[in-house]
Amino acid sequence: MNQAMDKAKPTAVALEDATVAFRLADARVYTAVERARLAVAHGEFVAIVGPTGCGKSTLLNVAAGLLKPAAGAVTIFDQPLAGLNRDAGYLFQADALFPWKTAIDNVAIGLEIKGTPRQKALEQAQAWLTSVGLGAFANRYPHMLSGGQRKRVGLAQVLIRDPKILLMDEPFGPLDAQTRQVMGNLLLELWTADRKAVLFVTHDLEEAIALADRVVIMSAGPSSRIIGDWRVELPRPRDIFEVRLDKQFHELHREIWGVLKEEVMKGYAQSTQAGGTN
Amino acid sequence: MSRAALLLCQVLVAVVVLALWQVFTTVPLFGRILLPPFFFSNPIDVFSQIINWFASGVIWKHLAITLWESILAFVIGSALGILVGFWFARQPRVAAVFDPYVKMTNALPRVVLAPIFALWFGLGIWSKVALGVTLVFFIVFFNVYQGVKEVSTTVLDNGRMLGMSERQLMRHVYWPSALSWMFSSLHTSVGFAVVGAVVGEYLGAAAGLGYLIQQAEGVFDVAGVFAGMFVLSAFVILIDMAVTVVERRLLVWRPAAAREA
Numbered sequence: 001m002n003q004a005m006d007k008a009k010p011t012a013v014a015l016e017d018a019t020v021a022f023r024l025a026d027a028r029v030y031t032a033v034e035r036a037r038l039a040v041a042h043g044e045f046v047a048i049v050g051p052t053g054c055g056k057s058t059l060l061n062v063a064a065g066l067l068k069p070a071a072g073a074v075t076i077f078d079q080p081l082a083g084l085n086r087d088a089g090y091l092f093q094a095d096a097l098f099p100w101k102t103a104i105d106n107v108a109i110g111l112e113i114k115g116t117p118r119q120k121a122l123e124q125a126q127a128w129l130t131s132v133g134l135g136a137f138a139n140r141y142p143h144m145l146s147g148g149q150r151k152r153v154g155l156a157q158v159l160i161r162d163p164k165i166l167l168m169d170e171p172f173g174p175l176d177a178q179t180r181q182v183m184g185n186l187l188l189e190l191w192t193a194d195r196k197a198v199l200f201v202t203h204d205l206e207e208a209i210a211l212a213d214r215v216v217i218m219s220a221g222p223s224s225r226i227i228g229d230w231r232v233e234l235p236r237p238r239d240i241f242e243v244r245l246d247k248q249f250h251e252l253h254r255e256i257w258g259v260l261k262e263e264v265m266k267g268y269a270q271s272t273q274a275g276g277t278n
Numbered sequence: 279m280s281r282a283a284l285l286l287c288q289v290l291v292a293v294v295v296l297a298l299w300q301v302f303t304t305v306p307l308f309g310r311i312l313l314p315p316f317f318f319s320n321p322i323d324v325f326s327q328i329i330n331w332f333a334s335g336v337i338w339k340h341l342a343i344t345l346w347e348s349i350l351a352f353v354i355g356s357a358l359g360i361l362v363g364f365w366f367a368r369q370p371r372v373a374a375v376f377d378p379y380v381k382m383t384n385a386l387p388r389v390v391l392a393p394i395f396a397l398w399f400g401l402g403i404w405s406k407v408a409l410g411v412t413l414v415f416f417i418v419f420f421n422v423y424q425g426v427k428e429v430s431t432t433v434l435d436n437g438r439m440l441g442m443s444e445r446q447l448m449r450h451v452y453w454p455s456a457l458s459w460m461f462s463s464l465h466t467s468v469g470f471a472v473v474g475a476v477v478g479e480y481l482g483a484a485a486g487l488g489y490l491i492q493q494a495e496g497v498f499d500v501a502g503v504f505a506g507m508f509v510l511s512a513f514v515i516l517i518d519m520a521v522t523v524v525e526r527r528l529l530v531w532r533p534a535a536a537r538e539a
Contacts (some may be wrong), residue, residue: 066435084438096436100454100531109450110440143533161440 010077012087012165012197013040013063018072020058032058034223035072038216042077042164043195047208049260050218051267056201057093057169059218063199064090064167076165089163091154091171097142103153104129104138110161128156132186148179152186159190166191166198173202180204184211184240192237205260209252210240217260220267228259296321319501327505341513343486347403347475348517351410352468356460358411359418363456366419367426384416388474392481401482410474417467418460425459426452461528468521472514487513 020033032055040046048056061067062074065084074081076088097106108125112118129135132152134145142150151171158166172180184207191198202208208215209232217228232252234243243249279287302313303320331337366373392409399405429451437451460467479488487510494502 064439066438086441088439090436090439092432092436094430094432096430096432098433098437098450098454100458101450102531113440113442113446113450141531143531157440 010042011039011075012042012044012077013199014038014073014075014078015059015062015069016073016075018059018062018069018074020055020062020067021070031070031223032221033062033218034225036226038226040165040197040199042197045191045198045200045211045213046216047200047202047212047214048216048218049202049205049208049256050224051220051260051264052203053267053271054218054221054224054263056203056218060090060167060169060199060201063165064088085165085167087163088165088167089158089161091151091158091166091168093170093173095142095150097150097153097157099142102139102141103134103145106142106153107156107160110157114161124160125156128160129153131190132156148175148183151175151183155187155190162194164196166196166200168198168200170202171200172207180207181240187211188236188238188240205253205256206244209234209249209256210238210243215252215256217256217263220263220270227263228256230256316498317500319504323501324504324508327501328508331505331509337490337509340486340490341509343403344472344475344479344488344513347406347478347486348410348468348471350403350407351474352414352471354407355411355414355471356418356467359415360422360456360460362415363419363422364426364452367423367452367456373423380419383412388412389477389481392478395478396482401484406475406478406483406486409478410471413470413474414467417463417470421459421463422456425456428459429455458529458532461525464521464525465518468517469514472517476510 015036015038017035017037018033019031019035021029021031024030036059038046038059048059050056058067062069063076063081063085065074065081065088076085098109101109104122104125107128108118108121111121111124116124126135126138129138132155134149134152134156137145137149142153145153154171172183175183188211198212200208200211205215212232215228215230215232216226217230218224219227230252234246234248299313299318300321301307303311303315303318305311366376388409391412392405395405395408399408434447434451437447442450475486476488479486480492481488483489483492487506491503491506491510494500494506
């Protein structure tokens, strides 16, 4: 790919001084995120890391169009975002599958609502289930699947629509450490196939460095800001198990952790304080 | 306790109760009969009455009438409950306006409506159906309302992000959620449909199990009253078993623990 084309490559998601505020029950205004500036290029994998309650998910919801910023602008492929972000697929932290649909129906639904004939949608859904390693579980209901399997179905459900942007809100948060790594590798494998723009929220710095092209750090809330932006130059394709042993990985981790640690302690102090006054 | 032992104990309870009933009503103890047969009849008379009903075939007509009334009450009550439940859940303003009246009507013991319904709909099946509908409606209504209100916001957001329109959300998210709540109260609502039918018959009718009991009572035929009660119990148990089968089919997607709760 030559330089000119690279320049022409559009920005998939751009937040320009986006501020998000909520009105609390007692009419005070709580500013969750303040003047966030962030651009994700087409095909770029960006991870957002920050202490608990710093508004990472809020930022993601803004990019998804589920939340409207109080000030600032959101543009998707250089178009201002109005309403829901139709170019984005969203993988939620909590269980978001339809419990009354089988795994295959959960995956097929994304195509069916676009008007794809059911038979064709089911065929494609089966193919996607196979590629996330659940080909044999098509007729299981979500409650019959493990947490990791449900996440795989969720991934297939989002990817079958072939969104240009992938938004992920601590998608592997509820899983155990080994399953998370397996899921991370699966995600990288699927992502490498067609390089969507990814905005990946996590509280796990190691996960962020292992997966992403860029790691963005947010300060402790309220009024969190983006306080750091690191490029991860580790070569691809990566293996999450291997990459953690890399010297470059350790240097980057130490560098970012130096900044993040302070925010984590601040966030922790605030949460205990809040607990004391409540 | 093993299944066989449990069953044995359950049968034993019935045998002991029936035996005591028979003894106390027929054999003089300490010089007198403890339970006067005029008020308590006795098991043998009761069962011969039941056998008589089935042998002569008179019972079938009454059973069919009660069953038909129950089905109509259930279907009409459920349809209205679903409709209004959805409407109120999606239109909070309408729900707020009607809230006190819904509470008022629900608090009213429905039996007092029976005379009114008899006046409005006559002594045929429709006054019983109406009574059953007022009972079934509220159960289904509250459950559907809750089901629509309590849809997980994550599942809803997921539907939206997958590109569902409001109508598609209705069909793929709200509707199944509301139905699952309705189905989980199926036993109660079907039970109330039968209660409505029988109580309505008891208060004024020309056929049905409630009518049968009321007629027997009118001529102090205690054996007939008990016989009617036993037939009614068996009838309700059979319906309940049918509901369990239907429920299993409809709620396969639910974890077993939640289904039993």
